[in-house]
Amino acid sequence: MRKAGMNDKKTVSFGMALAIIFLPILVILLGGLVLRVGFLVPLMLATITASLLSIMAGFTWKEVEACIVNGVHRIIIVTCILFLVGTLIGVWIQAGVIPLFLYWGLKLLSPSMFLVSTVLICAVFSLMTGTSFGTIGTAGLALLGVGEALGFPTGLTAGAIVSGAYFGDKMSPVSDTTNLASGITGTNIFSHIGSMLYTTVPATLVALGLYWYLGLNYSGGAMPDLTPITDALSANFNRSFLLILPPIVLVILAVRGVPPLPTLVIAILVGVACAFIIQDGMTMKGMFKAATDGYAAHTGHPLVDKILSRGGLTSMSFVVFLLLIAMTLGGILEGTGALGVVVDRMTRSVTTPGGLILATLISCYLMTIGTGNGMLSIIVPARAFEKKFRDMGIQSRVLSRTLEDAVTLGIALVPYSMAAFFIVGVLKIDAMQYIPYAFVNWIVPIFSLIYGFTGFAIWKINKDAGNAPGNSPTESEA
Numbered sequence: 001m002r003k004a005g006m007n008d009k010k011t012v013s014f015g016m017a018l019a020i021i022f023l024p025i026l027v028i029l030l031g032g033l034v035l036r037v038g039f040l041v042p043l044m045l046a047t048i049t050a051s052l053l054s055i056m057a058g059f060t061w062k063e064v065e066a067c068i069v070n071g072v073h074r075i076i077i078v079t080c081i082l083f084l085v086g087t088l089i090g091v092w093i094q095a096g097v098i099p100l101f102l103y104w105g106l107k108l109l110s111p112s113m114f115l116v117s118t119v120l121i122c123a124v125f126s127l128m129t130g131t132s133f134g135t136i137g138t139a140g141l142a143l144l145g146v147g148e149a150l151g152f153p154t155g156l157t158a159g160a161i162v163s164g165a166y167f168g169d170k171m172s173p174v175s176d177t178t179n180l181a182s183g184i185t186g187t188n189i190f191s192h193i194g195s196m197l198y199t200t201v202p203a204t205l206v207a208l209g210l211y212w213y214l215g216l217n218y219s220g221g222a223m224p225d226l227t228p229i230t231d232a233l234s235a236n237f238n239r240s241f242l243l244i245l246p247p248i249v250l251v252i253l254a255v256r257g258v259p260p261l262p263t264l265v266i267a268i269l270v271g272v273a274c275a276f277i278i279q280d281g282m283t284m285k286g287m288f289k290a291a292t293d294g295y296a297a298h299t300g301h302p303l304v305d306k307i308l309s310r311g312g313l314t315s316m317s318f319v320v321f322l323l324l325i326a327m328t329l330g331g332i333l334e335g336t337g338a339l340g341v342v343v344d345r346m347t348r349s350v351t352t353p354g355g356l357i358l359a360t361l362i363s364c365y366l367m368t369i370g371t372g373n374g375m376l377s378i379i380v381p382a383r384a385f386e387k388k389f390r391d392m393g394i395q396s397r398v399l400s401r402t403l404e405d406a407v408t409l410g411i412a413l414v415p416y417s418m419a420a421f422f423i424v425g426v427l428k429i430d431a432m433q434y435i436p437y438a439f440v441n442w443i444v445p446i447f448s449l450i451y452g453f454t455g456f457a458i459w460k461i462n463k464d465a466g467n468a469p470g471n472s473p474t475e476s477e478a
Contacts, residue, residue, distance in 0.1 A: 010337070012057045017341035020057065021333060021370050024050040028416055033432070039416045043325040050332045059336060071331015074373065075323055075418070077261070082316045082323075082422060084264040085137045087291045089311030089426065091268050092138065094282075094290035095275035096237040097246050099308065101142035103233045106226045111150050111218060115211035118143045118157065119164040119204075119440070125247075126168020129254035130175035132412075132419070134264075135165040137426050138247060144427055145307035149229050152218050158427050159437020160211055162412050167204055167440050170408045171196060174254055177374060177408045184382040185400040195397040198457040199405055199447040200440075207439035232301035240278045246271045310428060319425035323418050330371030334380070339370055343384045353394060357402055357452025360385050361445055364406035372417035377407045395459040405448040409441040 012020065024046035031042025054064050092098050109117050121143065126135040140161040147157030169175050173189055182192035249270050253263040268291070276282050289296075294312030297305040333339050343363045350356045360381055367377035382403055389399045412419040415431035424431050451457045 010059060010063070012336060012338055012341055014341055014345055016053070016057045017338040020050055020053045020336060020338040021342060021366070023053065024329060024333075025369060032415060040322060040325070043322065043329060043416060047325060047329045047332065050329055054332060054336045057336065063335075064332060067331045067335025068328045069331070070335055071327045071329070071371075072324060074331075074376070075327050078418065079320050079323070081133065081260050081264065082320055082425075083313050084261065084268065085133055085422075085426070086294075086311060086316040087313045088264055088268050088271065089137050089141065089315075090290040090292075090294045090313075091271040091275065091287070091311075092246060093295040093297075093308050093311055094279070094287060095243065095246070095271045096239070096279055097243050097271060097274065098138070098142050098145075099233050099237040100239055100243045101139065102145045102307065103230055103237075103239065105142060105146035106149055106230055109146060109150075112215055113212070114147065114150055114152065114218075115156065115160045115215040116208050118147070118160040119167070119208060119211060122161050122164025123167040123204075125251075126165045127172045128168070128251045130169065130172040130178070131254065131260065132162075132165040132169035133422055134250065134254070135168065136161060136423060138250070140165060141310070141426060148303060148307060149226055150218065152215075154427075154429050155433030156214065156437050158423070158429055158434035159439065161427075162423060162434055162438040163204075163207055163211075163440035166409050166412055166438075167200065170404050171200060174257060177378065177404060180375060181378055181382070181400045181403045181408075184379055185386060185396045185403070187396045187400045191397045192400045195401040195457070195459075196404060199401060199444050199451065203443040203447050204440050206443050210439050228301055229304055232299040232304045236297075236299045238278050238280065240274075242274055242278060246274060310426075316425055319421045322416070322421045326372045326416055326418065326421070330373050330376065333370045334376060339367055339380060340384070342366065343381060347384055347388050350388060353392065353455060353458050354449075354453035356385070356388060356392060356394070357398075357449060357458075360399065360402045361406045361449065364403060365410055368407055368410050368414055368417065372411075372414055374407050374411040374417075374419065377411070378403050381407075390461070393461045395461055398458055402448055402452075405445050409444055412438060413441055 027046040027049055028039065028042045031037050031045070032039040051064050055061065089098070122135050122140055125139045126132055129135065143161055144154065144157055148154060169177060171193060172178055173193060178193065179189060182189040246267055250263065250267040253266060272287060275287060290312065292313050294310050294315050295308055297308035299305055299308070343366070346359045346363055350359050363381040363384065364377055367380055368374070371377060382399065385399060386396070389396060411417050412423065413435050414420060415435065420431045423434065427434070
């Protein structure tokens with residue numbers, strides 16, 4: 001059921017494209033969310049389903065295999081980052097960095113404002129570093145422990161961590177997604193960030209209100225006695241102002257634009273140095289064990305042991321395994337052109353700014369759900385909708401904003417995505433525990449859609465001035 005396309009490139013019919021996309025997704029959702037058997041086997045079955053459908057559509061096995069290789073090739077650097085983040089967590093716990101943040105978090109954060117503070121702390125850290133992964137694996141991990149000690153549900157705290165981490169990831173000028181969305185659409189990066197303020201700030205304020213309200217349910221009673229926890233931390237870890245050095249180094253390197261891999265390696269080495277300088281009885285063997293298998297806490301306090309026993313390179317092995325299979329499926333969906341066919345069909349009937357924003361959001365979510373890959377989910381809709389935005393006289397910063405409103409935030413809501421695998425692997429929770437509480441991620445696209453249909457913050461291209469959409473045209477409200 002295929003036909004020759006441009007340059008004799010194989011394409012699939014619209015019906016077959018729908019089958020290639022939605023039948024594998026149905027298999028994943030049925031196994032992962034309905035039967036709750038995890039995502040490993042459902043992902044494998046979905047990949048097999050997509051492969052068989054692709055062959056039925058006229059692709060050879062060699063072509064399907066090439067799609068798989070291309071999909072896996074995209075995550076080589078990401079895999080290295082994941083292993084380094086796992087190593088960093090183990091080393092920073094061994095060094096006392098994360099225990100220090102946990103100690104002072106228990107001392108300074110009030111239960112009534114804990115969730116709000118969690119969002120703001122993670123947002124600031126992620127805004128400075130441009131990485132949600134780094135934020136969740138460091139500040140987020142410490143705040144999760146504070147939340148457990150204060151009696152907050154793990155999923156609720158994790159949702160607040162994800163909201164803050166992805167706020168910063170979306171708005172930071174040093175974030176990869178921020179630069180990709182602005183670059184692929186030809187938008188000045190600061191014009192792009194300024195455009196995102198219109199949807200992200202009000203949505204975050206609404207989310208903070210929800211977190212404050214939910215936090216009241218866990219702060220109305222007597223304050224829990226946290227002394228045994230802080231005593232256990234004091235007895236097992238020396239506290240020193242030097243322990244803030246590794247996070248500071250991480251932030252400085254990220255702000256200066258140093259690539260993620262060398263940044264993480266340097267942050268790990270600084271953590272190792274702090275461990276040998278500050279902590280008693282540190283051995284090279286113990287450090288290698290923490291870096292490889294994670295830190296094994298034996299503080300005498302069960303909750304502290306649970307919070308701190310994590311990290312290590314091997315802790316990311318299962319996450320990487322899941323990611324490889326997910327990207328195999330994503331490679332097939334992209335390589336066969338199925339996603340492109342469906343997205344292209346969606347652009348044909350759009351006639352209003354509101355319909356254009358809606359179609360862009362749906363296309364982004366379709367790509368995100370289909371591939372689990374944030375970068376790919378920005379690139380394909382950007383290319384598909386760029387001309388449509390230009391033809392309707394809408395500035396490119398509206399397109400770039402919509403891409404991030406959907407993809408950068410939505411990727412963490414797909415339980416079998418790269419982002420979700422990382423969050424689950426680091427925080428040791430089920431994806432469906434945090435997803436309902438990641439309020440910022442849910443609310444921002446709602447504002448994007450409202451603006452599309454009301455015309456607010458939908459800036460028009462000043463054609464009289466001869467400005468291309470990638471420049472900074474004179475604004476005029478639609």
